[in-house]
Amino acid sequence: MSVEKVEALIVGGGQAGLAMSRHLGAAGVSHLVLERDRIAERWRSARWESLVANGPAWHDRFPDLEFSDTSPDGFPGKEEVAAYFETYAEKYDAPIRCGVEVTEVTRNIGRPGFHALTGAGEEIEADYVIAATGAFQTPLIPPLVPEATGLTQIHSAAYRAPGQLPEGAVLVVGAGSSGAQIATELLEAGRKVYLSVGPHDRPPRRYRGRDFVWWLGVLNKWDMEATPGVEHTTIAVSGAAGGHTVDFRKLASRGMVLLGRTEGFDAGMMRFAPDLAANIAGGDENYLSLLREADAYVAANGLDLPEEPEAHLIGPDPDCLTQPILSLDLAKAGITMIIWATGFGVDYSWLQVDSFDANGHPLHIRGVSAEPGVYFLGLPWQTRRGSSFIWGVWFDAKYLADHICKQRAYLAYRPDSAPA
Template identity: 70%
Template sequence: MAVEKVEVVVVGAGQAGIAMSEHLGRHGVRHLVLERARIAERWRSERWDSLVANGPAWHDRFPGMEFPETGPDGFAHKDQVADYFAAYAEMIAAPIRCGVAVRQVTRLAGRPGFRVETSDGVIEASYVVAATGPFQTPIVPASVPAEAGVLQIHSSAYRNPDQLPPGAVLVVGAGSSGAQIAAELLEAGRRVFLSVGPHGRPPRAYRGRDFCWWLGVLNKWDAEAVPGSEHTTIAVSGAHGGHTVDFRKLAARGMTLLGRTLSFQDGAMVIDDDLARNLAQGDANYLSLLDEADAYVARNGLDLPEEPAARIIGPDPACVVEPIRTLNLEEAGIATIIWATGFTADYGWLKLDAFEADGRPRHTRGVSVEPGLYFLGLPWQTRRGSSFIWGVWYDAGYITDHICKQRGYVAYRPAETPVRAVA
């Protein structure tokens, strides 16, 4: 059987793969996008029912298309986001093959390029772009044994309050997913415990502008990674038209806040004594952005309404003043633990020398140490905005430019008569 050949194979048809396809198509680079399921599958089947985008539609989109239903300041529902990517792929005529799983990628022996083994046959490619993103394998700590008698699910498996058994819920992790899921459960009348670790807590909006706008004009989206920044948890929400996540207000409505969850012993969760410190860190992050925004308004003479109420930090609730250090699951009536503890990447299908000992890709701005291999959609790949919809679009342009430069080198042939240097 003849082996199919193509210049670039892009693995994954989410936001990264579609962005990559647009840029490659513009440059006339022949390519294929391989997707094991459907376009934007994770938006469709690995998110909770009520999820909306964390950024407004005017910001979290590709340059070539607006969201048709939300209006510029709305927050698109997860299904609208998936439909948006499908429509975008159709608009640019992206060469996507759905239902094709990539099983492994290896170097071709004795010649340049890669052998891509798929569920639909073998493809040879000069370049491979891993556009599968960072959210592949859910992280579920093994601290609570099955015999503890509680349902344990990752946030990617949560859909709605009705899927959970009656009883209280412990949500571990207070980034955007954990905070939003905990708030939804509280609204549904559940007793909720939320384990809060170190985090950033930007305002949803300030002085009439969304925080996405503020991060833009303050040049924070283009900030490059500093040690530790790529692991910073951000708590922000687009739910109910968008609002600032305020853990103290959630506690005032009945949610019990906890520090970081450390371990499980004798039927109880052991909790760190860091809740007040973590909340203070989030407050400092919040207030610092307000300070920078106010300075920007004054420096540029903008007519934006002052918002002194935004600086009011509410009193510490009882669960902060007298923090819980041991949480007995049975005594608290906890029937479910939701682990909003993030993901790890799975690049086991890339049989190439391109990874650190811990599995992280070795790359510079998405350009792998393995020539011809690229990564796209990683957090902080080139800047703070890299894993966002609009940010991945710009990173795809950078990688496409790099591929085109490499094509030029490969195509170069020296002149038959060497050009002599002038003495």
């Protein structure tokens, strides 16, 4: 079998891979995108049925293509998001091959570039390799509750709809966007829901007639660079049902039982940290601080935006907050199901280069790897707060494409004459 040669190999055909393809194509860099499934497959098969984008259609998109079936202020559903990326690939004739899994990438020995091998035995050589597999690779479930308990346990990536679950109460662990939205959907379906809440940010969905994405933009918060600890902040936000502010107090008033961080399990008892009140208070302060900054921005710029004094009111503490549950007998509580909304790990086992730390996380600066010629794209906080959003990965891809072009220019340089 002959070896195919290309300047740049992009691994992953989701939002990151397509953004990278667009910028490389515009720069005249020959490239190939390999996707092991379908374009934007994660949006199709690793999300629940009712999921919509967390940002409105005017904001969470690439700058040169709008959503066709959702109004600018609406929130496109997961199937529409996947179709959007398919349309984008067709519009710009992205050189993408689906159903092709890259199993190994190694650096060439004694010469420039990299050698890639696919599951079908195809061989590809490239000068540059861009790992665009994103941040949601391997679902993480803490090894706390043994399978022998008989409880059904799934990751949020495997959740589809309330009717999928066995009868009984549900414990959702993790109160970021996924956990909060799933817990709310189950509550509205008539389930008894327990929600384990850790530290989080809780922005308003809308304030004074503007979506929170607009406020983060004008306040320059999307462009905040990563600082130690900040890059792991959980954000509770929802575009469901037209978009609404996630308010854990209101959820508790409707019957949801809030718990602190999940700490351990023993003999049928789940243990929780005594930090629920602090976590809720931290989320409230994040919410209120954004309102205060928004008000200051309106005043400083003389904007005619309607006031919302009621938005500053925080409801009363529910009983589960003032009398926190530190241990819970799952059987007595009728809990038959645990949904772990506990994030994802990375798996770059196919990329066999010296560019990872002891935990397998990429070593990079703004996506430029410690290994020359290797790049990462789609990572949370890769360059800024907005990096893992659709629009944010677009700008990160442009940065990497520019970097590749600079490297090409250096390598193409030939002196006019040999030095004296």
